[in-house]
Amino acid sequence: xxxxxxxxxxxxxxxxxxxxxxxxxxxxxVFTIFKAGFLDPAGxxxxxxxxxxxxxxxxxxxxxNSLEIGALATLTxxxxxxxxxxxxxxxxxxxxxxILVLAALPLVLPSFVGAYALVLMFGRAGVxxxxxxxLGIPFGSIYGTPGLVAxxxxxxxxxxxxxxxxxxxxxxxxxxxxxxxxxxxxxxxxRTVILPVVIPSVLSGALLVFMETLxxxxxxxxxxxxxxxxxxxxxxxxxxxxxxxxxxxxVLALVLVLCTTTALLIQRHYLARRRYATGARAAxxxxxxxxxxRILATLYSWGLVLAALVPFFGVxxxxxxxxxxxxxxxxxxxxxFADLMHRSTRPLENTVLLATAAAIGAAALGVPIGYVLTxxxxxxxxVLDVVAMMPFAVAGTVLGIGLVISYNSxxxxxxxxxxxxxxxxxxxxxxxxxxASSAILHQLDPSLEEASINLGVSPAxxxxxxxxxxxxxxxxxxxxxxxxxxxxELSSTVILYSGPWATMTVVMxxxxxxxGAGIAAAAAAVLILxxxxxxxxxxxxxRRYELAVM
Amino acid sequence: MTAVTIDRVEKRFGAVxxxxxxxxxxxxxxxxxxxxxxxCGKTTLLRTVAGFADLDGxxxxxxxxxxDTLPPHRRNTGMVFQNYAIFPNLTVAGNVAYGLKAxxxxxxxxxxxxxxxLRLVHLEGYxxxxxxxxxxxxxxxxxxxxxxxxxxxxxxxxxxxxxxxxKLRVEMRGEIRELQQKLGITxxxxxxxxxxxxxxxxxxxxxxxxxxxxxxxxxxxxARPATPFVAEFMGTTNLMAGKVAEVLGGRIxxxxxxxxxxxxxxxxxxxxxxxxxxxxxxxxxxxxxEAPPSGWARIEATVARVELLGALTRVExxxxxxxxxxxxxxxxxxxxxxxxxxVALAYDPARVAVFAAP
Numbered sequence: 001x002x003x004x005x006x007x008x009x010x011x012x013x014x015x016x017x018x019x020x021x022x023x024x025x026x027x028x029x030v031f032t033i034f035k036a037g038f039l040d041p042a043g044x045x046x047x048x049x050x051x052x053x054x055x056x057x058x059x060x061x062x063x064x065n066s067l068e069i070g071a072l073a074t075l076t077x078x079x080x081x082x083x084x085x086x087x088x089x090x091x092x093x094x095x096x097x098x099i100l101v102l103a104a105l106p107l108v109l110p111s112f113v114g115a116y117a118l119v120l121m122f123g124r125a126g127v128x129x130x131x132x133x134x135l136g137i138p139f140g141s142i143y144g145t146p147g148l149v150a151x152x153x154x155x156x157x158x159x160x161x162x163x164x165x166x167x168x169x170x171x172x173x174x175x176x177x178x179x180x181x182x183x184x185x186x187x188x189x190x191r192t193v194i195l196p197v198v199i200p201s202v203l204s205g206a207l208l209v210f211m212e213t214l215x216x217x218x219x220x221x222x223x224x225x226x227x228x229x230x231x232x233x234x235x236x237x238x239x240x241x242x243x244x245x246x247x248x249x250x251v252l253a254l255v256l257v258l259c260t261t262t263a264l265l266i267q268r269h270y271l272a273r274r275r276y277a278t279g280a281r282a283a284x285x286x287x288x289x290x291x292x293x294r295i296l297a298t299l300y301s302w303g304l305v306l307a308a309l310v311p312f313f314g315v316x317x318x319x320x321x322x323x324x325x326x327x328x329x330x331x332x333x334x335x336x337f338a339d340l341m342h343r344s345t346r347p348l349e350n351t352v353l354l355a356t357a358a359a360i361g362a363a364a365l366g367v368p369i370g371y372v373l374t375x376x377x378x379x380x381x382x383v384l385d386v387v388a389m390m391p392f393a394v395a396g397t398v399l400g401i402g403l404v405i406s407y408n409s410x411x412x413x414x415x416x417x418x419x420x421x422x423x424x425x426x427x428x429x430x431x432x433x434x435x436a437s438s439a440i441l442h443q444l445d446p447s448l449e450e451a452s453i454n455l456g457v458s459p460a461x462x463x464x465x466x467x468x469x470x471x472x473x474x475x476x477x478x479x480x481x482x483x484x485x486x487x488x489e490l491s492s493t494v495i496l497y498s499g500p501w502a503t504m505t506v507v508m509x510x511x512x513x514x515x516g517a518g519i520a521a522a523a524a525a526v527l528i529l530x531x532x533x534x535x536x537x538x539x540x541x542x543r544r545y546e547l548a549v550m
Numbered sequence: 551m552t553a554v555t556i557d558r559v560e561k562r563f564g565a566v567x568x569x570x571x572x573x574x575x576x577x578x579x580x581x582x583x584x585x586x587x588x589x590c591g592k593t594t595l596l597r598t599v600a601g602f603a604d605l606d607g608x609x610x611x612x613x614x615x616x617x618d619t620l621p622p623h624r625r626n627t628g629m630v631f632q633n634y635a636i637f638p639n640l641t642v643a644g645n646v647a648y649g650l651k652a653x654x655x656x657x658x659x660x661x662x663x664x665x666x667x668l669r670l671v672h673l674e675g676y677x678x679x680x681x682x683x684x685x686x687x688x689x690x691x692x693x694x695x696x697x698x699x700x701x702x703x704x705x706x707x708x709x710x711x712x713x714x715x716x717k718l719r720v721e722m723r724g725e726i727r728e729l730q731q732k733l734g735i736t737x738x739x740x741x742x743x744x745x746x747x748x749x750x751x752x753x754x755x756x757x758x759x760x761x762x763x764x765x766x767x768x769x770x771x772x773a774r775p776a777t778p779f780v781a782e783f784m785g786t787t788n789l790m791a792g793k794v795a796e797v798l799g800g801r802i803x804x805x806x807x808x809x810x811x812x813x814x815x816x817x818x819x820x821x822x823x824x825x826x827x828x829x830x831x832x833x834x835x836x837x838x839x840e841a842p843p844s845g846w847a848r849i850e851a852t853v854a855r856v857e858l859l860g861a862l863t864r865v866e867x868x869x870x871x872x873x874x875x876x877x878x879x880x881x882x883x884x885x886x887x888x889x890x891x892x893v894a895l896a897y898d899p900a901r902v903a904v905f906a907a908p
Contacts, residue, residue, distance in 0.1 A: 450602055451635035453623045455649030455700060462623075469639055 029402025037250030081160030110488030112218025323518030366433025396491025628697030808871015
């Protein structure tokens with residue numbers, strides 16, 4: 001039953017603030033960037049930019065590459081993720097709780113660090129590459145498509161595993177028993193009943209993988225080399241090697257947004273109707289499996305989650321080895337960390353400060369929106385629902401470029417300071433915060449709030465006095481997740497930061513081009529620890545979130 | 551004590567009229583029940599009184615004061631929710647004090663009133679307990695104390711007993727009724743359980759499809775249902791469709807599928823299509839050779855099935871023409887009543903309800 005309060009101004013106020021915020025810092029910048037694509041240098045309307053950019057085979061290839069790599073990564077994550085989800089849901093695998101923690105970790109570890117770790121280990125001058133070369137074993141190139149797909153696979157497979165696992169667990173055992181009782185074999189029941197019920201969840205996770213690959217900037221920047229990738233080319237056009245070219249960047253931005261929006265729309269409208277509620281009272285029991293199958297399942301589950309973390313463990317290990325310039329020595333050393341901190345501790349402080357500000361801001365904005373979406377079924381709530389998900393469809397690079405174009409002149413100048421970065425993070429993390437808070441609210445019976453209102457407390461005071469305290473554990477969990485993902489954000493940071501406000505990810509980004517492999521490894525290690533520690537500390541709070549991320 | 555006037559109240563959800571122009575007068579201190587199957591609009595109607603559903607038409611007044619324009623937190627109603635809605639982050643005392651704090655009651659008075667309210671629901675000494683430490687019945691008591699302590703003008707109860715087990719349900723409904731009588735508070739109660747409604751109410755409104763089907767005291771609703779729907783909803787009954795064959799003063803004779811049914815009824819002309827309702831417990835089994843009491847009518851039937859329920863026995867019979875009949879009697883049936891046996895039944899025509907066929 002929904003809460004319909006007559007003449008309450010609370011949802012209106014929340015909607016007004018949300019529309020204002022997203023209008024100023026999402027819609028207007030995205031509009032400006034699109035507009036830039038339609039203007040010639042004199043400011044007149046033109047299609048020349050589109051014709052010029054889209055007719056060049058280089059940019060056509062960038063679109064083709066982005067889609068191809070996205071599709072391949074979607075296939076690999078699905079192929080690896082679904083069996084893992086099944087093992088975790090239904091087979092006797094030891095240490096499941098730990099596997100789940102490890103399987104969720106890549107979601108919050110910076111994928112860009114994963115890509116970088118791969119280069120440090122398997123790149124041309126990589127640790128493993130050189131070791132193999134010394135042994136006389138030739139090692140192929142990880143640059144280009146193989147490396148990109150590999151990194152996306154190990155960092156994005158949880159997007160498939162988590163919803164699929166939930167779906168497998170949501171199949172009531174009686175459905176399975178009914179199938180068998182009617183004479184179907186176990187395999188037949190799996191094929192005809194369980195799989196169809198699970199597939200919508202698999203697909204929704206897979207589409208999320210696809211979107212993430214399209215908008216990812218850091219991974220292709222590190223690994224693509226000469227292969228043009230949409231998100232990277234938009235950045236390069238904007239920054240400009242000779243001169244900045246916002247008009248051409250606007251064209252690519254539009255193409256990118258169209259791709260992500262299409263994926264998002266498919267996800268929302270096609271799949272939303274295909275969720276089967278089976279109303280499982282309890283998770284279905286583990287299947288009896290023969291010994292070889294048990295061993296296989298155990299090896300597979302542990303193997304996959306550990307293999308996916310190899311880049312991260314690798315970069316941690318490398319950070320403790322001594323570098324002389326770009327050349328790795330064999331001995332242990334804390335020199336990289338000393339160098340990193342000696343240069344400046346400012347990036348670390350910036351990261352902590354900006355991520356904290358963004359986490360607080362995104363929660364302050366996202367929780368009330370989530371509340372209005374869940375508790376009010378009015379027209380405004382539906383519009384808000386769509387608008388609040390829009391940041392999903394706008395790649396970080398595109399948002400960054402849009403913000404710069406919109407706020408570097410005129411009445412309000414925000415570029416060059418920390419505020420514009422925090423605003424970008426808040427916009428980008430808003431959908432997660434909204435979804436997370438509405439997920440907690442779905443578990444909170446609305447009659448609690450009705451009881452409070454009935455006892456004489458106004459709806460707005462009820463929200464702050466009762467609902468927020470009840471949601472607190474969840475809100476804190478959501479803020480921690482926002483914090484760690486902002487701390488490892490690169491795609492909009494790299495466009496919006498200015499000298500004194502460089503973050504840890506920027507330090508790594510810059511070190512990539514120079515000779516500071518050691519410093520970059522140390523920065524990556526610091527970043528991994530800075531994100532993994534708070535996560536593990538609040539793990540209990542976070543468990544219910546793994547699915548809200550979807 | 552407050553009278554509640556529900557005046558042509560209308561509530562739509564999209565194209566569905568959840569409450570379709572309902573008008574009701576609930577008297578001061580009355581225990582009034584909205585009864586009906588799920589989806590009949592009873593809960594929606596209750597929620598319009600609480601303010602959780604906007605009106606699409608009509609008015610609601612407490613006494614002479616119009617309240618449907620007030621936001622829900624200013625209506626001073628005490629609501630008991632189906633799932634209790636006990637705040638899990640507050641103790642028992644914290645829950646009960648919640649509404650008093652919202653009214654800025656001084657601390658000393660709050661403590662006193664909370665203690666009194668807990669005494670009222672027999673929860674002395676439970677002040678410091680947390681909701682998760684309480685049983686369903688105890689949570690229910692907290693919910694009632696919390697709703698009563700603010701001295702509401704009207705007590706609203708939304709299927710408050712449906713989450714309790716059968717025995718506790720009977721116990722709690724007695725207590726709720728007793729409390730309401732003691733405090734003399736006007737109560738609006740929603741249930742789909744006709745037995746509960748009959749047991750607890752001063753008056754009942756039976757609802758169907760958003761409209762009132764019949765309003766009256768329990769005995770009248772049960773014994774003199776206004777429609778076949780009410781007759782069936784209020785308990786097992788024998789519904790027999792037929793045509794009026796004969797009108798004799800206050801009595802009519804109805805020809806229904808092979809049997810004749812006699813009823814005391816007015817206003818039905820010969821040849822009119824009617825439906826008669828005869829409750830199973832009004833049918834009496836005649837011992838062999840026994841004559842029916844004077845003025846009673848008689849039916850011959852064959853026993854089809856006997857169902858022993860302990861204190862009660864239900865018997866299914868077939869009358870002439872195959873018309874199925876249900877009979878209920880206290881205690882065990884005589885040995886003569888066994889499947890296949892022919893028996894004679896009698897009933898008082900005054901206990902037969904007759905409706906014009908739709």
